[in-house]
Amino acid sequence: MNGQQGSCCRRAGPRGSTRRRVHGRSGVSPRPRRSVRVPAGLSFKKFGRILEEKAKADWNRVFQGTEKTRERLGVVDELLAYWNLDDSEDTLEELEDALIASDFGPGAALALVEGLREKIRLGEIKDQGSLKQELKKSMVGILESAAVNSGSGELAVSDSGLSIILVVGVNGGGKTTTVGKLSSRFAKEGYTVTLAAGDTFRAAAKEQLEVWAERTGARVAEYPEDMEKPDPVKVLAHAAELGLRDERDSDILICDTSGRIHNNFKLMDEIERCKKVLSDAKQGAPSETLLVLDSTTGLNMLNQAREFNDYIGITGLVLTKLDGTARGGAVVGVVQELGIPIKFIGVGEKVEDLQPFDAEAFVDGILST
Template sequence: MPILFLALSAHRIDRDQGTLFSPALLVSDFGPKITIKIVEGLREDILAGKLKSGSEIKDALKRSVLELLTEKGDKTELQLGFRKPAVIMIVGVNGGGKTTSLGKLAHKLKKEGVKVLMAAGDTFRAAATDQLVIWAERSGSEIVVAEVEKAKASSVLSQAVKRGKEQGFDVVLCDTSGRLHTNYSLMEELIACKKAVGKVVAGAPNEVLLVLDGTTGLNMLPQAREFNEVVGITGLILTKLDGSARGGCVVSVVHELGIPVKFVGVGEGLEDLQPFVAEAFIDAIFS
């Protein structure tokens, strides 16, 4: 389907030398701004006759998207530093997949021999803690939960990092609350969480991973901007790619904010978190 669209686009140029538009990229949720940028880049080659067939155009398109993704987003590995424990905060809006991704990440790290401690930092809803406790059991991880009702998230995280330090854990994975990102108090809470863990281990958190729901489309960009301004995002987890969503809009996020995608979520099971591989992601978009 996308190839057909692109062939049509190229044909339009031949005919009227007019604007080249690419519904294929728009269909994949890239959004108009990045689509224009990519297509403008290819326009000259198409007009000069260097790219003729649909498949040549498709390959060139894939190369430009790859360039956008790798230019600023090539640090796809977790950067955990040398101090123990390394602290990873998982942030994002409600329902995006924070808790699930945290559980899957714990499983993945444990398989690599990493000693993982979870921190139930979503103290807003009791059910959030219960959900993380189940993931702790599934992944065989230890977990720190709030001792009192409505405890401050920052104090739970601080407690967890202290325990992590005392008991020789390698990584503390911190869940956080995800009420609307436009909610001022959530952002305040995240700032407090970040400060709290930094007080226990200098340089923590090592990673602040923003979970983006692959089905959100263009809303990803304002979400990412806002979280990044407030807490400084170091990496992205793009979830729910097992459905029909292709998550193309994340290219705009990587390009505009210079933040790499580190993992993709492809389901609700333990094994359903994969390292981000730009080439595979692009192949899926243009398949």
């Protein structure tokens, strides 16, 4: 690919010589070089209203998705209700315990409470309202600092040519579902997507991916012909080779992988080799290595994130199943310790149930009264 618009034979994906990123805070297409086109028959005003309604629907989905975590954190409100300046120390200690009990992890809980303590000392917090506001601000600060450190909270795609995204995580966390949801988001933004069936372990994993491909207008890369036994490294190498050979056929290659437990060295070696064949195929690839974390696992996600990050370097987290758990707070500890940004949250099983992560909306959701 050469940075020019595509031929008539394929859908035009956004290309350019500058680093491209996708997905805005609201989930509405942020493609920078394309002006917003009002669909035929709609006035600007009406179109604006539709966009506003969509943003509201997205927010509602996040709000509903975080319901259980919010219920768990209701205890914070109860605690703060009894707070006064004279007995702040007791309340702060109880708050630290409550955050730990809500899976924030000792490191994040301590950092949050220390921050509040300091602000009380400086006279910046004087009442319950400002205490809660400062708590929210500090959580947003932790969650956003990772995105700032790594450049952006959005997904990076390559400067030119095929972009390769690797998706990893433990078994059943929601990797394949996330691959499908991402495929849909990219397709909606005009990218042509190919999926690589790097899960050669689970029966019918390729067929599961094919269903997602069909649903989202993508296709699945063929397996190499000479594969005698299942070999994910070969599958991904072949998919990358095919994708790079004729880059006019696809803009994005999303690589699904088998679930692997983070403390199984053999499987972690394998994922390391998977990543290496992608970077051998194209310098700088994969442009994103996404770790899918199942929020129902609570604090164990910290161990998973540590190991995967040590082995292959994770560029972003996808937090799935937030809709079904009260343990979403655990991710604050992961971001605080590892400094890896959350890129998306999964709030259901359907294709549209993937939202770009917005730290403020998330914290507002989980700490809403």
